[in-house]
Amino acid sequence: MKKTFRVLELHCPACVMRVESIEDELPGVTRVNASYQKQLMQVEFDEKRVTVEQIVLAAKQKGYQAIPL
Amino acid sequence: MSEVLVAFLTGLTTGGLSCLAVQGGLLASSLAQQIEQDVAMQPRPKGAPKIGLRSGLRPRPQIAGPILLFLGAKLVAYTLLGLLLGLLGSMITLTAPLRAALLILIGIFMVGNALRMFNIHPIFRYFSIAPPTFLRRYIRRTANREATWFSPLFLGALTVLIPCGVTQAMMAVAIGTGDALQGAAILFAFTLGASPVFFLVAYLTTQIGARLEAVFMRLVAAVVLILGLVSVDSGLALVGMPSASGMLRQSGSAGQVVDVPVTPQSGTLILNATNSGYSPTLLHAPAGEQLTLNVVTLDTYSCARAFVIPSLAVEQLLPSTGQVAIIIPAQEPGTVMRFTCSMGMYTGQIVFDL
Numbered sequence: 099m100k101k102t103f104r105v106l107e108l109h110c111p112a113c114v115m116r117v118e119s120i121e122d123e124l125p126g127v128t129r130v131n132a133s134y135q136k137q138l139m140q141v142e143f144d145e146k147r148v149t150v151e152q153i154v155l156a157a158k159q160k161g162y163q164a165i166p167l
Numbered sequence: 168m169s170e171v172l173v174a175f176l177t178g179l180t181t182g183g184l185s186c187l188a189v190q191g192g193l194l195a196s197s198l199a200q201q202i203e204q205d206v207a208m209q210p211r212p213k214g215a216p217k218i219g220l221r222s223g224l225r226p227r228p229q230i231a232g233p234i235l236l237f238l239g240a241k242l243v244a245y246t247l248l249g250l251l252l253g254l255l256g257s258m259i260t261l262t263a264p265l266r267a268a269l270l271i272l273i274g275i276f277m278v279g280n281a282l283r284m285f286n287i288h289p290i291f292r293y294f295s296i297a298p299p300t301f302l303r304r305y306i307r308r309t310a311n312r313e314a315t316w317f318s319p320l321f322l323g324a325l326t327v328l329i330p331c332g333v334t335q336a337m338m339a340v341a342i343g344t345g346d347a348l349q350g351a352a353i354l355f356a357f358t359l360g361a362s363p364v365f366f367l368v369a370y371l372t373t374q375i376g377a378r379l380e381a382v383f384m385r386l387v388a389a390v391v392l393i394l395g396l397v398s399v400d401s402g403l404a405l406v407g408m409p410s411a412s413g414m415l416r417q418s419g420s421a422g423q424v425v426d427v428p429v430t431p432q433s434g435t436l437i438l439n440a441t442n443s444g445y446s447p448t449l450l451h452a453p454a455g456e457q458l459t460l461n462v463v464t465l466d467t468y469s470c471a472r473a474f475v476i477p478s479l480a481v482e483q484l485l486p487s488t489g490q491v492a493i494i495i496p497a498q499e500p501g502t503v504m505r506f507t508c509s510m511g512m513y514t515g516q517i518v519f520d521l
Contacts, residue, residue, distance in 0.1 A: 111297030
């Protein structure tokens with residue numbers, strides 16, 4: 099499944115790399131592509147293993163508010 | 168040796184901020200791993216304020232080491248680039264129009280970045296250069312496996328791909344030397360000179376409070392904006408267009424003796440190229456006859472030595488002390504002929520109205 103989130107407070111490429119590291123840390127997430135320019139994050143994940151809420155929580159733990167679109 | 172000193176001083180005064188504006192994205196990416204690690208080590212109670220790079224509660228990461236690694240890798244990469252440019256110097260000719268185009272493009276890029284820092288409009292976010300997705304993933308995964316020094320070293324070396332405006336000018340000087348060791352020495356000196364300001368601004372940005380950071384970033388943005396406008400202005404001067412700096416310099420010297428008519432017997436104009444530019448900046452000459460422009464230097468080590476008359480396609484590297492005669496063909500009455508240094512910093516004009 100592919101889901102797009104608006105991510106507030108992506109201030110620079112370092113923020114982009116931080117939210118993208120969810121890909122390595124949250125089981126079930128296969129790919130995260132974030133854009134500083136668009137302030138968006140596109141997540142590919144296995145909905146049987148991880149939920150949208152868990153992704154939002156993972157982003158929050160990194161200090162970013164992710165809003166599912 | 169003097170050119171190396173000038174390169175160092177240029178780096179020390181303008182290089183740091185100018186480079187940070189262009190390469191800040193790569194630096195920020197290289198610090199992400201360290202910040203991530205520092206944040207992970209900080210215990211955070213449930214419901215505590217979030218920790219973002221610009222949020223109220225900040226992790227105050229230990230980034231001095233990674234920034235130094237980044238700058239060290241950058242220094243090595245640019246020294247090698249200088250070596251190559253010096254080596255290629257005899258084969259490559261960076262013409263004035265090409266340099267002008269580079270200066271204008273880099274200037275626009277810097278102005279765009281300054282407006283991004285001012286947060287004027289989201290469109291200016293596109294002026295931030297960051298590694299592409301595949302490279303970010305590679306860096307992140309390698310950095311996870313390796314120590315945290317990997318990404319600062321790797322991305323510091325990558326800065327060689329995005330030189331700032333002032334660096335571009337220094338690269339042109341390195342090419343101009345036509346010697347590998349001299350080219351390497353010039354870019355080494357410039358990058359070394361740019362490092363303290365680069366380090367300080369990058370370090371302070373993460374150590375000061377969020378409110379102070381906002382003020383600090385606006386200050387940096389203002390300086391970058393000015394440097395960007397100067398770069399565009401220099402590019403325009405280099406293709407013979409009227410530049411703001413030239414006009415300011417001429418209006419500033421209005422009280423001095425600036426009208427130097429041609430010596431009727433010899434048909435010769437005298438122009439001094441000094442360490443602070445050309446003197447006089449405005450010369451008057453007769454139209455309709457061929458003239459000789461004698462450009463005189465005396466212990467001149469500034470870029471005024473690289474003398475350019477865009478309309479005549481004249482590009483002449485003057486000796487540090489000496490005199491070079493340039494033949495100027497007959498001009499139409501009222502012609503304004505602009506001259507400049509190779510960086511577009513020092514300008515002047517000859518008006519054919521006698």
